[in-house]
Amino acid sequence: MYKSGDIIIGGIFEISSTIVMQDLIFTSKPGQWMCKGFEISLFQTAQTMVFAVNEINKDPNLLPNITLGYRLYDNCMRLPVALRAAATLTCGMDERILDYHCSGVPPVLAIVGDPISTHSIAISRILSLFHIPMVSYFASCPCLSNKQEYPTFFRTIPSDKFQIKVITEILKHYVWTWIGVIASDDDYGQYAVKTLSEEVQHFACIAFTETVTNVMEQMKVLYITDIIKRSTAKVIVVFTSAGDFTALINEIVNQNITGRQWIATDSWSDSQVLLEKDIFRSFGGTLGISFRKGEITGLQSFLYQIQPNSDPDNNLVLKFWETIFGCQFSENLQNSTDEPDTNFCTGLEDITTTNTAYTDVTELRVSYNIYKAVYAIAHAIHDLMSCENGKGTFANKTCANIRDIQPWQVFHYLKKVNFTNHMGERIAFDENGDVLAIYDIVNWQQGENGTIKAKKVGFYDQSLMTGQELFLNEEEIFWNFDTEKVPESVCSQNCQPGTRKATRKGEPVCCFDCMPCAAGEISSQINSIECIKCPIEFWSNPARNECVQKEIDFLSFEDTMGITLTTVALLGVFISLGVLLVFFHYRHTPVVKANNSELSFLLLVSLTLCFLCALCFIGQPTDITCILRHIVFGISFVLSISCILVKTVVVIMAFKATLPGNNVMKFFGVTQQRSTVFLFTFIQSLVCIIWLSIAPPNPVKNTMYQNAKIIFECDVGSLMGFSCLLGYIGILTCISFLLAFLARNLPDTFNEAKFITFSMLIFCAVWITFIPAYISSPGKYTVAVEIFAILASSFGLLFSIFAPKCYIILIRPELNTKKALMGRDSEK
Structure with missing residues (x-):
């Protein structure tokens, strides 16, 4: 998708789910990979960027007299395609280099994307060589906060280290000290497991850690399912995508495993694919971490205004039209090797008659992050162009020229971006290129017609005072247990005052026995590690939870x-x-x-x-x-x-x-x-x-002869x-x-x-x-x-x-x- 302008912004999005690889016959130049499996719901993200650019162009106070354009590419969820898109945005579409001096305005000044952390790692290494800033809306790997390796990387989604902190706070809040962990077999999942283990080691233990992949053998699925059934851990945290987790979900539902409290990360907490499945009996009540939901006024009307055209640079719109109406345009049919379809697209179909995830704006999370990313870049360019000569921040205190603006100049101002958007949210990047961590806590509840809905029941706001960052509306949370109350997940019950914890040999520290305090010693807190000896003139009461004054014994006239x-x-x-x-x-x-x-x-x-x-x-x-x-x-x-x-x-x-x-x-x-x-x-x-x-x-008071x-x-x-x-x-x-x-x-x-x-x-x-x-x-x-x-x-x-x-x-x-x-x- 392409639109010309004075300044061009690039974008890389997930739209197609599969790819057709060309045969390598070594007798001719390999052909390009072909993207297939167009996802209607994901196309909303690309359209949100288009909407944001159009909205900025209409705003007289932001970038006046300057028109923004865009160039958007589909990464087909594959790293080679994403790298090709980034190279094209960086160097242009010409196959031959005509300007070896690289003078003039580059093809793009900044890029919105890529949504996948692995892609962002590879792309950012290339873009940093040219000082081209990239603002991701979904790449959450904490490794990308390393400014030594990724100096030009920014993001409007919080780093996963904050998400793990939210999960840790929830575990603390409900005193869940015995947990299971399931993670994907990649950098994202394994890093999350390592970080979570470090965060909870002072108050909780991990009962088991299992790894899932996108393609798993049935034996592996059965093995993990058996681990879940036999484990005494009632709380299970899952660091994986919806696709990697699907096979295990199906087996858990088939075996009717209930009585587990699932904690979902933002990668699957509000996945429409999972929410549409009949899994409520096993996964109802799931607590999910999801980045903040926003409202974008006018977006739904804009989404309904989409119209196809014959411009080959906007072929994503054509693919969308063909997918949503199940038809084909004649020009695409000529280039297709499939059998001719009798259903031709006229371009006059009425999109308002459709009801798909594309036009659903009730849960704008990814789209809201894209919206913020575009505005952050626009504000950086606006600050860059608004300086006065003699007061600039570059050499000789000069300002940028619209005809010779460079990405490194945008990068310089992007680090200083600080504005408040229409929702009252402050948009600014810290020294690591991260935004303030704000999450919604969602709870899977029964919706209409037996469907599952992810209902917001709390939030986490890093900007609030220490100890008040996490808020949970207890009355709104649904607990999928027979008691309908907060479940317990402990290896051993709490040791009450009057006892101390005695660890079991060869078991985690969360598994322990409660030993009564010896005579003359007390413990006044729950889960005391050791008993405290009473002062010399005091003795422990029968409950061993309080030191009381010793009885003074002497032969009195009254006894x-x-x-x-x-x-x-x-x-x-x-x-x-x-x-x-x-x-x-x-x-x-x-x-x-x-x-x-x-x-x-x-x-x-x-x-x-x-x-x-x-x-x-x-x-x-x-x-x-x-x-x-x-x-x-x-x-x-x-x-x-x-x-x-x-x-x-x-x-x-x-x-x-x-x-x-x-x-x-x-x-x-x-x-x-x-x-x-x-x-x-x-x-x-x-x-x-x-x-x-x-x-x-x-x-004298003799305390040595008798203890009590x-x-x-x-x-x-x-x-x-x-x-x-x-x-x-x-x-x-x-x-x-x-x-x-x-x-x-x-x-x-x-x-x-x-x-x-x-x-x-x-x-x-x-x-x-x-x-x-x-x-x-x-x-x-x-x-x-x-x-x-x-x-x-x-x-x-x-x-x-x-x-x-x-x-x-x-x-x-x-x-x-x-x-x-x-x-x-x-x-x-």
């Missing part, structure tokens, strides 16, 4: 054990005071006076202190209670043992004093007894003072001081027990030595068994065992020494007389 021990301790205090009152009331009786009543009173007071010191071990530890519990315990018990030791010595002395000539009691009278008790108690007090001055006991609890306890501070305190008590106890044991058979009236021996035996037994029980008891039970030892030993001393005397005083008062005591002695 049952604390109440019981408090009651027993107070009972001991009352009993001790009761015995003290009884002894004070009967202080003049022989039983009380028999063994130094003063030591008995002092022993009862010390036992009362022993019972009271047990109360210091109950309740929340403080600095004061920690000091009091150990000091009162040490001093009161030393005082008790000291009294018992002195009483034992008194018994022994009393026996020795009854021997003739022995007056030993004068050396151990009441004063010496008091001094001895005071001395023993003072030594313990001195130990306590030194202990408190070096490292006194203090309250904080044991609030009193630390002894100086272990040496605490050992000295206990050791001193132990020494006095052993001495008392030894002396009492040796004097147990002395003829004492009340068998005081026997009672002391028995009391010391109980005392030693309690504290010996206390040691292992204290070590093995956890938490507050440690303190309970200590209290129990204090109470048990105190009760042992109280009952062993004073119970027999109280029995005589209260129950057998007749024995509490000197006469009765003397009578007992005489009996003995």
Whole structure:
């Protein structure tokens, strides 16, 4: 198709689907390849360029006084034909070169096309040698963004790297982490698979990757179909053209494979060939990525205005006419080797009676990109011709001459093109020759009469703020699943808070097991890789998703054990005071006076202190209670043992004093007894003072003994001081027990030595068994065992020494007389 003008723009389009190759007989010059299979729907793209050129020529504000012309070629979907078209546009149609200086205006200043990436790669390498810009409307290979290799290449379709980014954002949006990929066996498909793998590697895994070709063996089709059936991946991304995918689609439909969410790239997301097939059961709900749809006012009316003519330069129009009406023009019939057709084209047929994809302008995507490409070139030429002399951008600040304009000048201004079209879309190229990525998200839904329609349900706009580029209208999306909800596509279900991911050996990272967090560790997020250890004073809750304050464990007055021990301790205090009152009331009786009543009173007071010191071990530890519990315990018990030791010595002395000539009691009278008790108690007090001055006991929170609890306890501070305190008590106890044991058979009236021996035996037994029980008891039970030892030993001393005397005083008062005591002695 050709139209003359002051400036000519070239165009290369896909119109014919097949080609007839000439035989190579090596005896004559090969003939040209013949294009066949004229596609009516694709012819709309070439007509859109014609419409855009005519519209620009009518615009008084754009390229005034300059007429644009065009020269359009069919590439027949074959690279050799596309290269021949590009060479013709670059060098002209003359077979002989007449102007070796290449002066004057070149045949074309810019080219719109080629739509195929492979073609554009080859053509752009040639055009870049002559600095001729090429603006493609469909070649989306990211490799073409390399300005080192393709410096003069531009395009009005976004690069596939943006399309893959859109797919990645959709996968993230719906949390699809287990996907399958099908790609064509060419640079486009394999590059897409590689890029997608890199994009999703941080959040998703590819379950399988399969390759399809335009011509596939049935075994290969069955193999891929079986992979799809057996895979647990419910989401499958397809990077291929409609033609390469057709065979696999048919097999999937034949085997009635459903329950898959297909994601289509722009190469087949709105393919009319596929949308007309009966494949909705298997492919309904497909989410497709399609470049932006536009509206071109007046295009449909223009498409209806097409008329054939006999101009041989516009033979594409003739082929279109013959195809749409099923007729032939006589001039074409003469050159045809086919049998004559009785149906001749008159050129008067009414195209308005037809209803084909050629006149359908509801889905202008490719045509809209062509429209933008033509206007981008026109604006570049307009900016080139609008400069003022002395302000130009070329040598000596000159401007271009319409009679000598060059492609490199157009290329220079094309890089700076920046305008807004009738739809409010800004048209500009970045440093790679790419436009801003704007995509429509379409969804395959049921149309009228059971047909499939690609309904727009969202968009992706690179120009929007980060995080807001993708928009999906969830209410408009149809999900072709029984639940009619967003499907799940994961190898393993999400690990909930309280668990962590444990990868399976030999499987992708998306396949994992969920392991509960250990005690004391938590995970608060979904799919946590590891559990976090709680701070030292915190512990994990039962769900293992939150750290909670550890329970502070100490023996309190409120719990049952604390109440019981408090009651027993107070009972001991009352009993001790009761015995003290009884002894004070009967202080003049022989039983009380028999063994130094003063030591008995002092022993009862010390036992009362022993019972009271047990109360210091109950309740929340403080600095004061920690000091009091150990000091009162040490001093009161030393005082008790000291009294018992002195009483034992008194018994022994009393026996020795009854021997003739022995007056030993004068050396151990009441004063010496008091001094001895005071001395023993003072030594313990001195130990306590030194202990408190070096490292006194203090309250601490023990987090090492139990993980789930904080044991609030009193630390002894100086272990040496605490050992000295206990050791001193132990020494006095052993001495008392030894002396009492040796004097147990002395003829004492009340068998005081026997009672002391028995009391010391109980005392030693309690504290010996206390040691292992204290070590093995956890938490507050440690303190309970200590209290129990204090109470048990105190009760042992109280009952062993004073119970027999109280029995005589209260129950057998007749024995509490000197006469009765003397009578007992005489009996003995």
